[in-house]
Amino acid sequence: MKYSKLFGRTVKTVSKDLKLISNKYLYQAGFIRESVAGRYYYLPLGMIVRDKVVKIIEEEMDKSGAQKILAPVLHPLELWEKTNRTESVSFELMKVKDRNGSEFALGGTAEEMMVDLVQKFNISYNDLPFHIYQFSTKFRDELRARGGLLRLREFLMKDGYSFHADEKDFKKEYEKMQKVYRNIFKRLGLETLMVESDNGYIGGEYCHEFIVESEAGESRFLYTKDGSYAAHEDIAKFLKEKKNVDEKENKLTEVKAPRGNTMEDGVKFHKLPLWQQIKDVMFVDEKGRFILAIIRGDLNVNETKLKNIIKAVELRHATDEEIRELGSEPGFISPVGISKKVLVVADDSLKTIKNAYGGSNKKNIDLLNVNINRDYKPNLEGDIALAEEGFKNEQGQKLLAGKGIEVGNIFQLGYHYSEKMKALLTDKDGKEKMYYMGCYGIGIDRTIATVVEKYYDDNGIIWPEAIAPFKAHLIALGKDEKIYKQAEEIYEKLIKSGVEVLYDDRVNVMAGEKFADADLIGLPARIVISEKSLKAGGLELKKRGDKKNEIIKVSDLVKCFKL
């Protein structure tokens, strides 16, 4: 490709709004352009990278025995109704009606479609296991899109679905896919951590995210130094050590408490430890339900854990007015005597303490010696606590906190879809039987952004060989026609030898600008031909990221590119 012909070239300056490195450089170097928030155009350079990423994933998936197929983008809504997912993902799912009034979901994930497809064949135990996958555009009506390709409302996803007779057989595939994924990401230049995570709206019991550590990421996770444990913050469990649990329960007492509204104000006023205070957080869910989450004072509530326990899709904090309308008081909320309209959810940490203290639902009055299941009975009990760095896991190992980008995930789905969709297979004994499923996703666009977040310097991107849009950036300098003639010959020769090359053939552009563009675009090798280089014996070859260059003979150039 000649740079003078390239559609979508570099730009010198970018808006300060492009805060993420990947967004800034992919824009500036001419790989992408925004259509509207969360929806992007791929320019020719970006398209080559995208195709290379797709090809690597495809190769590894095929090698694993998975088979590529394709489902329509528009999913008949009735399929999603069978699994009750039109409701549970209703804030993200986009829907459209056709001229005949048929309703469709714009596919955001394709479990229902794949089960629908499989149902079109009378499969038997003999046909299992199998794994089908696709690359297809997915739509999610995200509340907020981040800049660039990290969180899109429309994106390309590799989504695979495996079908098994039972859990034992599924686990083999689940383990195989872990290796396949590691290998895919490795080929893309990405080291990934496999982290236990929240199953979300997919349905099923467990799943793992493949996370690339990065400050640009939004996935927070906890792990042990030895690598034996890694879990997303939304599901990470930790040891809630017993505090004063052996104390005898004292009499519930109401006391005047002219104090401020914070937890610290309570500690100061009562001169009691933070952990002995009850933390009360009032939420409202998408259906308008009030939920009071209570937890030991030294811990925090994780909203995803809470959502999962109460089966809510979205949560917000209740307002002061709403709290007062419930007959309580901001800063003085208590599970003791709270309105029956409120669903009380207790973290199991409250069982590690006795004689807790906290509000009374009345201003400036506190309760002392509050004890769970004596003074109040929560509607639900469980783990809704946020794991934090420094906590210990259940094996007593110290937890470290990490942050990264989720580039892939693998899910156990179990019999969930087979059951909900009444999709069955014929077993050995001729009887109908449910099948066991797994699913496996990789976000292509996000993966590309992640590579850039990992491989860059102050001057631009540093593409890993495997997905660089071209292997070499050939630059001719000066105004001498002879130089350009020779550059053209080198360009042709590289192409003939199978070396992908971008040739900066612009005559009226200064050396500095050409070098800056080459650094920005970030191809692995830069080849310069100029009067100076020819005098020095040939061409200047420099690796992107290196400071030094070497002079090589023109005749040796092709040899430098291992194919």
Next chain:
Amino acid sequence: MKYSKLFGRTVKTVSKDLKLISNKYLYQAGFIRESVAGRYYYLPLGMIVRDKVVKIIEEEMDKSGAQKILAPVLHPLELWEKTNRTESVSFELMKVKDRNGSEFALGGTAEEMMVDLVQKFNISYNDLPFHIYQFSTKFRDELRARGGLLRLREFLMKDGYSFHADEKDFKKEYEKMQKVYRNIFKRLGLETLMVESDNGYIGGEYCHEFIVESEAGESRFLYTKDGSYAAHEDIAKFLKEKKNVDEKENKLTEVKAPRGNTMEDGVKFHKLPLWQQIKDVMFVDEKGRFILAIIRGDLNVNETKLKNIIKAVELRHATDEEIRELGSEPGFISPVGISKKVLVVADDSLKTIKNAYGGSNKKNIDLLNVNINRDYKPNLEGDIALAEEGFKNEQGQKLLAGKGIEVGNIFQLGYHYSEKMKALLTDKDGKEKMYYMGCYGIGIDRTIATVVEKYYDDNGIIWPEAIAPFKAHLIALGKDEKIYKQAEEIYEKLIKSGVEVLYDDRVNVMAGEKFADADLIGLPARIVISEKSLKAGGLELKKRGDKKNEIIKVSDLVKCFKL
């Protein structure tokens, strides 16, 4: 690929509803499955074919200098509003709103998006010409979907857009793309006719369809034997020879005419030639307008020509009640004295006759000696006549009628989008200037169906080498383990040699069934290994479509596949 592992295998019987050959065989041989009407799943075999078709198109497009990009599937509706296309294609365009209330069109073609993208760069005359293209899923809310891949509501399209300084430069690209398209289709095994056609809703002045002659097609066109003329029926012009145009105009006369309602009834009753009668057809468009199309009695109205003249999107025939409510009478409609609510559109053939006869808007009363522009004045005049086989073109050559499948099209767009979207470039003199555009489409799914419509026999598909899912179908026969062991070795060897092979490794399936499946799937070469073949000296090699097979030595097998 081993057949026993393949997802989506052949089926023995198919529903009689699958009338189209391509639909029937692609279903039966395990290439596709219907999701809902007009939306299909691709199974692994179909997916391989699709990828090969895409690759060939991509190679030829890249070779031509076009550059691959990608636009989002969801187009901001405001872009379509700029070109007034939300209205003119409103019956086909699907729309969706996101949670923030932003409206989007599900892309059916992408002129607006490409202009939007180009506008993000300050392009100058120096950057022209360029051609950008994409493969992307398109949505059209077709009133009716045909079975299989011939007419879909959701499909993959290669759509390219070229940008030029002026018409002269555009024409070079237009001619180049004609060659590129011919070459693409040739590589896919399809001979195409380039046929002038209706520009439809794209905007612009002229365009051509690439048509593969086929009974399964819906494109009707007229052409001359020498190939100098080929035009879609919707735009084909023909010579409307003068009839009695030199007669003097007689006095308009009302006569009693107790006759039936057909044209033939008029001829019989008045004993006058059919061509002298006025044919009146009353239509209603999507806005509820009444349109009276009138034409010489021996000709028929072409609705597309009519729609283009009156700028309507859809037409239907008026009902008898509607005609009566207008104060006219079915079978006796006349432009003379018709309600002013009615838009009268006259075909220019009415100028080739004098003293015409026809209805009077009153039952059983006809008019004689009706003359255009004396007794009635049409609101619009032009060519709304259907060209038919046997007519002559304007050069006097006889027209032949053809029928086929439109697999591609190329459009002149001119300054249309540049003007409507106020998208400009900087010219040499520093002034802003509109740019000249063309666009170029190929429907991938329809192309695949067309190949099957051309290459099949009673037993199944006969894939052309270039896009066959595999090159060879290896079949092991019998129950002898040794045979299967040797087959496995051959299978491995073919793969290692780069020969794509499907291996029917089923042990409990009879020879007849294996042969039938091989014929149905239609791979270019069938290789049989059996006790019989080994006794005869090796393997049976048969080309799909041939009746005879030959015996080749096992060691010679790989040589038989030219790579």
